[in-house]
Amino acid sequence: MLDPQTEAARARARQIRRELAVARKVAAAYQAAYDAAADELDNLLGLIEEAPTPATLMQAARLRNLLDSLEQELAGFAATAGGAIDQGGELSAQAGGRDAVAQVDNLTANRVPAIGAVHEIAAGHATAILASMPTQVSGMVRDTLVRGVTVGLNSRVIGRDIQRILGGSLTRALTIARTEMLTAYRDATLSTYRANRNVVREWAWLATQDSRTCPVCWAMHGSVHSLDERLSSHPACRCAMVPLTSTWGDLGLAGSGKSWRPPLGPDLFAQLAAGQQRRILGPGKYREYRAGRLQLPDLVQQTVHPIYGPGLRERRLADAVSVRGQQAA
Numbered sequence: 001m002l003d004p005q006t007e008a009a010r011a012r013a014r015q016i017r018r019e020l021a022v023a024r025k026v027a028a029a030y031q032a033a034y035d036a037a038a039d040e041l042d043n044l045l046g047l048i049e050e051a052p053t054p055a056t057l058m059q060a061a062r063l064r065n066l067l068d069s070l071e072q073e074l075a076g077f078a079a080t081a082g083g084a085i086d087q088g089g090e091l092s093a094q095a096g097g098r099d100a101v102a103q104v105d106n107l108t109a110n111r112v113p114a115i116g117a118v119h120e121i122a123a124g125h126a127t128a129i130l131a132s133m134p135t136q137v138s139g140m141v142r143d144t145l146v147r148g149v150t151v152g153l154n155s156r157v158i159g160r161d162i163q164r165i166l167g168g169s170l171t172r173a174l175t176i177a178r179t180e181m182l183t184a185y186r187d188a189t190l191s192t193y194r195a196n197r198n199v200v201r202e203w204a205w206l207a208t209q210d211s212r213t214c215p216v217c218w219a220m221h222g223s224v225h226s227l228d229e230r231l232s233s234h235p236a237c238r239c240a241m242v243p244l245t246s247t248w249g250d251l252g253l254a255g256s257g258k259s260w261r262p263p264l265g266p267d268l269f270a271q272l273a274a275g276q277q278r279r280i281l282g283p284g285k286y287r288e289y290r291a292g293r294l295q296l297p298d299l300v301q302q303t304v305h306p307i308y309g310p311g312l313r314e315r316r317l318a319d320a321v322s323v324r325g326q327q328a329a
Contacts, residue, residue: 004103004242004260008206011099012240015092015185022088022177026081030170033077040069041162044145045155054146063145067138074134074169082127085177089126089184096188104199104243125307126180133169140165178236183308186231189241194227202226202244204262211279213238216314218280219296221265232310266296284317298324 044066141162148158193200207213207221217239224244225231231241244261269277278286288294298320303311315323 005206005262007099007103008240008242009208011095012208012238014099015095015181018088018091018095019178019181022084022181023174025084026173026177027170029077029080029084030173033073034166037070037073040066040073041159044070044141044162045159048145048149048155048158054150063142067142070141071134071138074137077173078127078130078133081173081177082130085126085180088177088181092181092185093188096185097192100189100192100243104193104196104245125183126176129176129307130173133172137165137169175235179308182237186241190227190230193241193243197227199245200227200243201246203231203241204244205231206240206242206262207265208238209265209268211276213280214314215281215285215296215299216312218265218269219300220312221268222262223264224261230310232308233312234314269296285320288317288321294320294324298327 043062047063047066144158144161144165148161190203193203202224205220205223205225207217209218209221214234216234217237220233220239231239233239242262269280272280274290277289281289285294285299289296294317299315301313301315301319303313305311
């Protein structure tokens with residue numbers, strides 16, 4: 001049997017492939033919407049020559065018509081992307097249940113939770129968030145046009161600003177896709193653990209131990225959590241849950257009396273080369289860390305998202321140092 005960290009890495013690789021498949025669908029839907037709106041965007045920029053002041057620009061009937069067309073194209077994108085993300089979430093939930101059963105199968109766990117019910121908890125988030133995108137983006141494009149005319153920018157500069165707005169919309173949709181799929185996967189995993197409480201006692205936080213992993217996830221690696229607690233992290237987090245099971249002896253069977261535990265992230269981080277620590281923390285936080293005025297757990301700050309609920313983010317340097325000072329006092 002593979003060790004838990006290897007199993008988690010392989011499961012994560014499979015999940016990444018599912019996420020990439022959905023990302024390709026989202027990107028294709030965005031490209032189709034962008035291509036359809038290209039003429040409207042060119043006409044929007046052309047209005048700058050015809051409407052030399054913000055007042056005349058806002059009064060132009062063509063502005064409203066063009067923004068309406070842009071909204072329609074983005075609404076089509078949102079609907080297509082939302083459907084692809086929901087489908088990806090369903091597949092992720094099913095995979096989460098299967099992988100969790102495989103993790104504890106050696107201890108006779110064989111119950112799979114109602115994956116459909118698990119996915120119902122997460123389903124709809126992407127559609128709800130993306131539904132507001134067309135109006136938001138249209139408003140941002142309008143404001144960019146008006147602001148550009150106000151300060152006398154030429155159409156090429158304003159066009160680049162609009163391109164950044166539209167590019168940000170795709171980035172946001174891709175982040176939503178990853179977050180939704182990971183949420184479905186993790187909820188199904190946790191539901192399976194709960195369905196097998198006779199062998200699964202707790203779960204441990206497992207982070208990917210490389211330079212792309214943020215300080216928050218390094219700090220959380222190896223921490224132990226009850227089955228009543230979800231893995232609540234930041235968007236697009238790569239971390240995973242691994243079950244902490246009863247031993248064969250606990251179950252009254254012959255076998256090892258030791259239960260596996262992952263090493264703690266802060267201890268592993270301390271063993272990294274100085275250059276790698278600096279890349280992960282950044283120069284300011286690295287300096288305070290090396291001076292002993294900052295520890296990894298000081299960087300973990302709890303958050304609450306209006307849709308996704310509890311989460312984590314990285315504290316600013318000044319706030320983290322302040323937390324460390326208060327604890328020392």
